Amino acid sequence: MILQVQDLSVSFGDIQVVDGVSFGVQRGRTLGIVGESGSGKSVSSLAVLGLHRDAAVTGSIVFDGEELVGAPAEQLRRLRGSRMAMIFQDPLSSLHPFYTVGEQIAEAYRLHRRTSRKVARERAVEMLAEVGIPEPRRRAGEHQHRFSGGMRQRVMIAMALACEPDLLIADEPTTALDVTVQAQILELIARIQAERGLAVIMITHDLGVVARIADEVLVMYGGRTAEHARSRAVFKDTRHPYTRGLLDSAPGAVQETGGRLRAIPGSPPSPLEPPSGCRFHPRCPSAMEVCAAERPALLGADHKVACHLEGVTL
Amino acid sequence: MTALAPPAAAPVAAAGRSPSRLVWERLRRDRAARFGLIVVALFVLIALSAPLLTKLNGWSPYDFDPTAIDKELAGVPKGALGGISAEHWLGVEPVSGRDIFSRIVYGARISLLISALATVVSVLLGTTFGLLAGYFGGWVDAAISRVMDLLMSFPSLIFMIALISVIPDGDRVTLLVCIMGGFGWPYIGRIVRGQAITVKHREYVEAARVGGAMGGGLLFREILPNITAPILVYATLSIPANIGTEAALSFLGVGVRPPTASWGQMIQESMLWYEVDPMYFIVPGLCLFLTVLAFTLLGDALRDAIDPKGARR
């Protein structure tokens, strides 16, 4: 396990956004974190990289044997970009508008590997070629607005992987892209993972993406774990009503249910006024009295579920 | 069968509050805005009740009081702090012996009157031309935009002074209002034009899709709410700018004609006396400073209240 997160909680002042989440990733494997907006999935991964400024982070984050929670800022900084990297949802605004693409890729490489400008520049061109950008040498001297959406995301990937990290966190990397381009980006990530044994955390709200590339799936709701199992298990043996709801409301589900798309009624909870007991109970079709009163424990060995139904139905 | 739990913690539906209510509430909470509002209200009150105040005081702004100044010392006010006493609440002017409180109070009238009217002129001209330019486009827009660019390239202070000194004596107040308003309108004109163009494009797309014609009346109704906010913010921030400009013009001797009282002019006269009678320049200076500060605070707070995501706080 290159990354092992135990009981992670993140709060901003009085507001708790992530509440006791645990997960881990191995080299060469992909963990998909699924959830609606506000589920805490992005906040969790930002916490892994130590990118929160004013948050209280508790629990344990162990990266390659090092404990990151409570570690000095300088230690985290050295890991960021070199051993663990992150790519974000909107490459247009995530790349600096004033510097060339090559400069931005070379920057991190030069800092972490302490090389000369020239070597770093070469590396940037190399990386651009690797992510499939044609005429990489010429393109390295251009600014990000000269690239299309898909190309920009490739640039971000090139930038993230320049220093050959062990872990890549991808936060909704395909959400802003066309469907065809989405597929290309996912393939690119999968290929690089296979070549380098990269551990990948893929954060998304799109089950289709998860089905494609995740080995393991963590379903988050209201800052907590709802379901956590191997990918196949989550799709074939869905245990949590929320996961069930997500699957039923996915466009591909229409054929299976043979009827209309069933959206989950209601809207995601606000961290300012979270529901009592099980966070999902207000929207759950199978809610019982105990659901409003008690928080369900996360039960199971390989297939973890946090639902009161788990004890009831056997 | 399990009962569906009541949506106990469903998100609170946003109570239907109008935008103006929201703005007002945000303003109320802002301490700086409250201070600004109080000071502005105070000065407006003073300006409006000037005749009453001078009756209370017993001195009109034009009355000379030779007993309050020391002729032996070239006309310096008797007593400390520029002659502050029970008679003269804020002291007297050197040489003339005129009551400073009365002159300040009437000066407030002049400052606020001219600035407010000039702002009204700017807003009227700017809105009109901005709407015309944005709505009609084409050569109308080109012409108006060129005029706006031109006006903004004029060295305005020199021009204002020159215009004022050349035009034969008439009603100075009207002249100042017209000139200041005439130089200020391009700033709000641009904003209104921008809004008009945005809405027009939206309507174009909409009309093209629906296959109907674009209504002119509808257009204005759409544009109006979009421009109310920027106009309000501009107006509140333009007033202190105009106060400053009027004071500067008076300071340079081309403002309202003496013996009409004006803060800027008092400061200019005080230049000769600042070593022996610093109060003479501190009092009007302080008033100018407080008024400008208060309006600026109010304008800033208004801008923040209308657009809280603007990263200004």
Add this chain to the structure above:
Amino acid sequence: MTLYLLRRLGAVAAILLVICAVTFVIFYVVPSDPAVQACGKTCTPERVAEVRAQMGLDRPVWEQFGAYVVGIFAGRTLAAGVECGFPCLGFSYQNSLPVWDLLIDRLGTSVSLAIGAAALWLVIGLSVGVISALRRGSALDRTLMVTTLTSASLPVYFVAMLLLLFAVRVTGLLPYPAYVELTEDPVAWASNLILPWVTLAALYAAMYARLSRAQMIETMAEPYIRTARAKGLHERTVVTKHGMRAAVTPIVTIFGMDLGGLLAGAMITETVFGLPGIGRLAYDGIVKADQPVILGTTLLAAFFIVLANLLVDLVYAVIDPRVRYS
């Protein structure tokens, strides 16, 4: 690119022509007898008649204007024996000198004042703004913002007089400002200009501080700052290379315009401190109704403003890559 440049220069020329025309109309047409005013109060009727002939006031207005404009480039003969080469901006009868000579004589003062103040306010304003932005919400931030608000609300002449009172009269730290050429004595030049510099800078620095603070706050909230941190860059690199670079760039436009406006003279500051600059010249000219001087200073001021506008646009295209492609 050259086409764009030519078009812009054409626009510059057009604007200057219009301003010239408007000013001309105001000062040569509106007054009842420009010759009397140009000549001054002490002139005898014969002198006035001379001036009238020299100013060509018996000719139709548009001919006068045409002669004036052409005269700017081709030169004119003014009084007997007074040749006026390029650029000929007329003759100031009250000063007995060609306007151009007057302007050149005073340009040094105004430029010294403008550039010194600009350097001061840029450094102070941007530093205060950036520091406030980074320490947003702290006591330091609040204090600095209150200070800048105060400074921005004080009228220029008030600040000038306060400074004069304290620095010269009360404490005697500095001499009463009188202009000394830079080439003559750099130390005296600087020490005489300190008070005017501080006066001007106080106002502008306050505005720039508030501006750069707002820009910096907005920029630091952008996603690309998060990306920079995610790459493991040092915080100081994130703040300067990524943050400030993007935040300060739009301020360049405003700086250019402000500097351009000041180069042609800061009327109030020069008047209060008694500095022999172009602003003072303009003011004196207006007060004495010296038409050629008014026209000359107005044109110069407009020229600087329009030129600054053009330069700023060009510079901006260099420093902001996004603009180049539009």
